[in-house]
Amino acid sequence: xxxxxxxxxxxxxxxxxxxxxxxxxxxxxxxxxxxxxxxxxxxxxxxxxxxxxxxxxxxxxxxxxxxxxxxxxxxxxxxxxxxxxxxxxxxxxxxxxxxxxxxxxxxxxxxxxxxxxxxxxxxxxxxxxxxxxxxxxxxxxxxxxxxxxxxxxxxxxxxxxxxxxxxxxxxxxxxxxxxxxxxxxxxxxxxxxxxxxxxxxxxxxxxxxxxxxxxxxxxxxxxxx
Amino acid sequence: xxxxxxxxxxxxxxxxxxxxxxxxxxxxxxxxxxxxxxxxxxxxxxxxxxxxxxxxxxxxxxxxxxxxxxxxxxxxxxxxxxxxxxxxxxxxxxxxxxxxxxxxxxxxxxxxxxxxxxxxxxxxxxxxxxxxxxxxxxxxxxxxxxxxxxxxxxxxxxxxxxxxxxxxxxxxxxxxxxxxxxxxxxxxxxxxxxxxxxxxxxxxxxxxxxxxxxxxxxxxxxxx
Amino acid sequence: xxxxxxxxxxxxxxxxxxxxxxxxxxxxxxxxxxxxxxxxxxxxxxxxxxxxxxxxxxxxxxxxxxxxxxxxxxxxxxxxxxxxxxxxxxxxxxxxxxxxxxxxxxxxxxxxxxxxxxxxxxxxxxxxxxxxxxxxxxxxxxxxxxxxxxxxxxxxxxxxxxxxxxxxxxxxxxxxxxxxxxxxxxxxxxxxxxxxxxxxxxxxxxxxxxxxxxxxxxxxxxxxxxxxxxxxxx
Numbered sequence: 001x002x003x004x005x006x007x008x009x010x011x012x013x014x015x016x017x018x019x020x021x022x023x024x025x026x027x028x029x030x031x032x033x034x035x036x037x038x039x040x041x042x043x044x045x046x047x048x049x050x051x052x053x054x055x056x057x058x059x060x061x062x063x064x065x066x067x068x069x070x071x072x073x074x075x076x077x078x079x080x081x082x083x084x085x086x087x088x089x090x091x092x093x094x095x096x097x098x099x100x101x102x103x104x105x106x107x108x109x110x111x112x113x114x115x116x117x118x119x120x121x122x123x124x125x126x127x128x129x130x131x132x133x134x135x136x137x138x139x140x141x142x143x144x145x146x147x148x149x150x151x152x153x154x155x156x157x158x159x160x161x162x163x164x165x166x167x168x169x170x171x172x173x174x175x176x177x178x179x180x181x182x183x184x185x186x187x188x189x190x191x192x193x194x195x196x197x198x199x200x201x202x203x204x205x206x207x208x209x210x211x212x213x214x215x216x217x218x219x220x221x222x223x224x225x
Numbered sequence: 226x227x228x229x230x231x232x233x234x235x236x237x238x239x240x241x242x243x244x245x246x247x248x249x250x251x252x253x254x255x256x257x258x259x260x261x262x263x264x265x266x267x268x269x270x271x272x273x274x275x276x277x278x279x280x281x282x283x284x285x286x287x288x289x290x291x292x293x294x295x296x297x298x299x300x301x302x303x304x305x306x307x308x309x310x311x312x313x314x315x316x317x318x319x320x321x322x323x324x325x326x327x328x329x330x331x332x333x334x335x336x337x338x339x340x341x342x343x344x345x346x347x348x349x350x351x352x353x354x355x356x357x358x359x360x361x362x363x364x365x366x367x368x369x370x371x372x373x374x375x376x377x378x379x380x381x382x383x384x385x386x387x388x389x390x391x392x393x394x395x396x397x398x399x400x401x402x403x404x405x406x407x408x409x410x411x412x413x414x415x416x417x418x419x420x421x422x423x424x425x426x427x428x429x430x431x432x433x434x435x436x437x438x439x440x441x442x443x444x445x446x447x448x449x
Numbered sequence: 450x451x452x453x454x455x456x457x458x459x460x461x462x463x464x465x466x467x468x469x470x471x472x473x474x475x476x477x478x479x480x481x482x483x484x485x486x487x488x489x490x491x492x493x494x495x496x497x498x499x500x501x502x503x504x505x506x507x508x509x510x511x512x513x514x515x516x517x518x519x520x521x522x523x524x525x526x527x528x529x530x531x532x533x534x535x536x537x538x539x540x541x542x543x544x545x546x547x548x549x550x551x552x553x554x555x556x557x558x559x560x561x562x563x564x565x566x567x568x569x570x571x572x573x574x575x576x577x578x579x580x581x582x583x584x585x586x587x588x589x590x591x592x593x594x595x596x597x598x599x600x601x602x603x604x605x606x607x608x609x610x611x612x613x614x615x616x617x618x619x620x621x622x623x624x625x626x627x628x629x630x631x632x633x634x635x636x637x638x639x640x641x642x643x644x645x646x647x648x649x650x651x652x653x654x655x656x657x658x659x660x661x662x663x664x665x666x667x668x669x670x671x672x673x674x675x676x677x678x679x680x681x682x683x
Contacts, residue, residue, distance in 0.1 A: 064445055119397040126393060130384040134470040140380045143442055144394060147376065150438055151398050158401035158427050162408055220471030226559025234556045242544050306538035309508050310599065313534055314557035449509045 011196045018044075018186075018193035026186040035099050038092050044190040045088040046114065048198050050152075052082030053121065055202070057149035060142040069213055072138035075145060076128065077205035079121050081198055086118045109163035113156040120148045120155075134216065228317045235311070235324030243332065253294045253336045258343065260286040265347065279348040280410035283340075284403055288370065291333055292392035295374035298325055299382040308447065318444045322375055326439075329371035330364070337363045355413040358420055362413070365428035366406035372435045373398050379446040401431050457484030457521050457636045458531075458606040460505055465514035467500050467662075474500040475511070476662040482640060482655075484521050487633045489653035490642040491678050496659040498642035499537075502609045505640065506534040518607070533605030535613050539596045543585040547576050547595060550584060551602065558603050570598040575624070589616035597625065608632060610641040614649055622648055646678050 022040035029036035056078035063071035093111045094104040105111075127144055131137035179187070243249055264282050269275065302308035311321050341359065345352035352359065374395055381391040409424035460482040467475040475497045482488055490498045503509040504516060518526045541550045551570055555563030571577045574594040579587070584595060593616045600608065608629075614622050626648040633639055633652060643650050650656075656677040658666040666672040 064442065116397055116400045123393050123397060127380070127384065127390065130386050130390055132385075135468070136383065139445060139448065140384070143445060144377070144380060146442065147373070147398060147435070147438060150434060151401070154401040154427070154431055154434065158404040161423060161427070162404045217471035221473070226557075230559075231557055234553065238542075238545070238549075238553055241549075242542070245544065305543060306536060306540050307542055309534075309536065309538075310540035310554065311557070312508060313506065313532075314554050316559070449503065 007200060011193075011200045014193040014196050018190040021186040021189055026183050027180060035096055038096050040187055040190045042089055042092040042096065043187060044194045045085045045092070046110075047191050048194040049082045049085035049089060049114075049117075051195060052078045052085060052198055052202065053117070053149060053152070056082060056145055060145040060149075063138060063142045064146070067135070067139075069134070069138065069217075070210065072142065073206055073209040073213055074202070075138075075142060076125075077202045077209055079124055079145070080205060081201045083118065083121050083125070084201070085194070085198065086114060086121070089114050090118060107163070109160040110156075112163070113159045116155050116159070117152060120151065124148060134213070134220075226316050228320050228323070231315045231317065231320035232323040232327070235315075235320060236327050239324055239328035240331070243328070249294055249297065250332060250336060253290050253332070254339055256293065257286045257290045257336060257340050260289060261340075261344070261347065275348050276350055276414060276416075277411065279344065279350045280407050280414055282348075283344060283410060284366070284407045286340075287333065287337055287366070288396065288399060288403060289392070290336065291329075291367075291370045291374055292395050294332065294336075295329060295371075295378045295395070296381070296388065296391055298329065298375055298378040300378070300387070303382060309449075312447060318447055319440055321447070322379075322439055322443045326368075326371045326375040329375055330368050333367040333371060334364055337367065350414045352414075355418050358413050358418075359410070362406055362409045362425065362428070365425065365432060366402055369402040369428060369431045369435065370395075370399060372432060372439055373402075376435075376439050376443070376446060401427060405431070456606060458526065458638055459484040459486070459519040459521075459523065460607065460638065460640070461517045461519055462501070462504075463515045463517070465501070465504060465516065466512045467497075467504065467509065468512045473662045475504075478514075478659075478662070478664055480657065480664060480667075482638060484519065484638055485633075485636050487629070487639040487652050487654045488641070489650050489656040489674075489678060490640060490659065491644070491656060492642075492659035495661075497662040498659055499611050500662075501659070502534070502536075502611050502640065502642060505607070506532055506609050508534070531603050531606045533600040533603065533608045535596050535600040535608075535610045537611055537615065539584075539592045541584050541592070541595050541599055544583060546581050546583055547571060547587075548580040550595065551598060554599055555602050560603060566602065570601060573601075573628075574598045590618050590621050593617050594621065594624075597628070605637060607638045607640070610639070612642055612644065614643075614647060625649060626652060643678065646675065650674075650678050 018040070022037050026037065026040065028034065029039075056075045059071045059075035059078060063075060090111070093108075093114075097106055098104050124141060124145055128137055128141050131140055261282060264286070265275075268278060299308070302311070308321075312318060315321060338360070341352050341356075344350065374391075377394045377398070378391055381387040381394065384390050405424040405427035409421045409428075412419050412421040412424075460480075462478055462480040465475050465478040466473065478497070478501065490501065492498050500509060504511055520526050542553075545553065548567060548571065551567035552563055555566050560566050568577075568580075571580050574597060576591060576594060576598070579591065584592065587595065593613070597613065600610070613625060617625060629639060629641075629649065629652050633654075639652075641649065641653075653674065656666075656668045656672075656674050657664055658672070658677045666677050668674055668677060
């Protein structure tokens with residue numbers, strides 16, 4: 001219990017520090033002004049979401065190999081948390097774009113790819129609701145999760161290639177836009193803070209899933225006999 | 226008894242079954258036709274602009290048609306549990322997938338080739354000068370769709386809401402195929418046609434990656 | 450039918466568990482079937498008979514435990530054993546003819562001269578005159594005979610049957626009993642799940658009763674065959 005409270009406290013401190021860094025420490029960007037600061041939230045969420053999905057992918061692989069339910073619990077926890085961070089990316093994108101470009105959505109390569117990523121993992125969760133038997137559900141979602149993750153680089157790559165043909169307003173500056181060292185530090189620190197939040201959330205979700213999984217097992221056994 | 230001979234025998238069965246009834250092919254062709262006509266109501270199909278939309282339309286229609294056509298793939302093996310019979314008879318379970326995805330690619334390609342002249346007429350796009358190149362991109366795209374679709378239909382056949390589930394799982398996964406194929410087709414239907422090799426590259430990579438994944442994990446998809 | 454003599458194969462199930470979620474279809478089942486035995490598996494629906502047979506057929510992986518095939522001296526056989534499996538479902542394609550079905554599976558199994566084998570089997574099960582008809586047009590009894598023909602394609606040393614008499618008329622049952630007797634006498638190991646006593650159960654040299662995924666009675670340990678087969682006290 002105490003460990004939990006301590007961990008949460010640390011995470012909130014880190015987040016607070018990151019927010020402070022983003023709002024006050026990082027220099028104001030020349031052309032876009034204060035709204036650009038949402039960049040630190042946007043990019044660190046994107047990287048954290050991908051990290052969570054990578055954890056899901058690893059859990060999927062281990063599950064297919066070992067068939068122990070806890071890897072399935074980890075997979076779904078990581079996927080849901082990843083989805084939360086990805087949603088943040090999709091929301092902060094328009095929030096930034098509107099004041100700067102006057103439009104809510106640009107079909108910019110990264111944002112579009114993120115949208116597809118979001119759809120892929122929503123499908124992953126939906127698949128889970130449509131297969132009732134727990135072992136079958138775990139196996140099928142693990143296999144789909146593996147297919148989905150290996151698709152991610154292809155999605156990002158193909159959409160980026162396609163978008164170079166039709167330049168659109170690029171959210172958060174293109175890949176070439178230089179970042180001052182201070183900005184880099186703030187960004188990396190933000191990512192670190194986000195990762196700690198991710199770990200906390202995945203852990204909490206995992207524990208919830210573990211309890212649910214075990215009571216489900218007991219209930220099914222009781223009903224079966 | 227080798228993977229190759231098993232695949233060949235099963236492919237023969239898939240083809241024989243389909244050509245006997247032709248139900249899959251005819252319904253798919255008609256479906257694509259309906260989708261294309263409906264799409265064309267939503268914009269000025271006779272304008273010069275329509276050329277740009279033609280490629281997108283083509284591939285969207287094929288994707289939607291495929292996500293329906295792939296439904297029966299494993300479903301039809303359930304009624305008499307012929308899937309178990311296959312699993313008992315083949316040496317390598319991958320033969321089952323190899324045969325089905327080959328058959329599906331062929332069926333998709335056939336419907337697409339049938340649709341090309343219709344398309345050409347409806348949207349005034351010159352298809353025949355670049356026919357060979359179009360066949361290449363149609364083949365690579367259809368292969369990608371079949372590999373992913375065959376794999377996922379093994380999953381959807383055992384889930385609830387399977388008619389909606391297959392498109393739901395398949396379409397986001399096929400984004401790279403849609404993007405690359407459309408791009409290549411656009412280039413081929415341009416007033417000055419050219420071959421977009423990068424797009425072909427993407428398709429080849431997609432096909433190889435997913436075929437490998439299916440080869441590695443296919444047997445788990447068939448587990449009871 | 451006089452099948453060629455087969456090299457006898459036994460089956461050893463060791464601590465087999467099969468779980469579906471929290472449900473145990475089979476619970477710590479240990480059973481040793483000697484080469485050449487003809488075993489009747491009895492039990493209510495849901496007792497685990499089908500699961501056990503499907504595990505023996507290698508269609509289902511046990512959650513834990515192991516299954517080994519043994520030669521006459523109870524040494525483990527490493528090469529895949531020639532198993533035949535007949536289930537509730539017919540496991541043949543409705544949209545193909547009887548001939549096409551058997552040819553397909555014979556080719557997949559790698560049988561030498563598949564067409565000849567298919568023809569032989571069709572004659573054995575009495576479906577030669579309907580060989581060019583689609584299985585879709587067959588009666589229930591004819592389909593069951595098709596199913597058995599498919600199961601016999603590779604001259605199995607181990608023949609697994611899940612309620613094989615379902616759908617057969619009295620002539621069909623007699624024919625099946627004859628076929629199984631021939632196989633038993635030639636040395637095949639037979640494991641069949643049954644309900645109650647019949648011409649078929651009379652062939653059994655041993656009977657085992659399953660209840661809720663566990664073995665509760667075995668003629669090998671003294672129970673009587675009739676008591677195992679009937680629903681006494683169900």
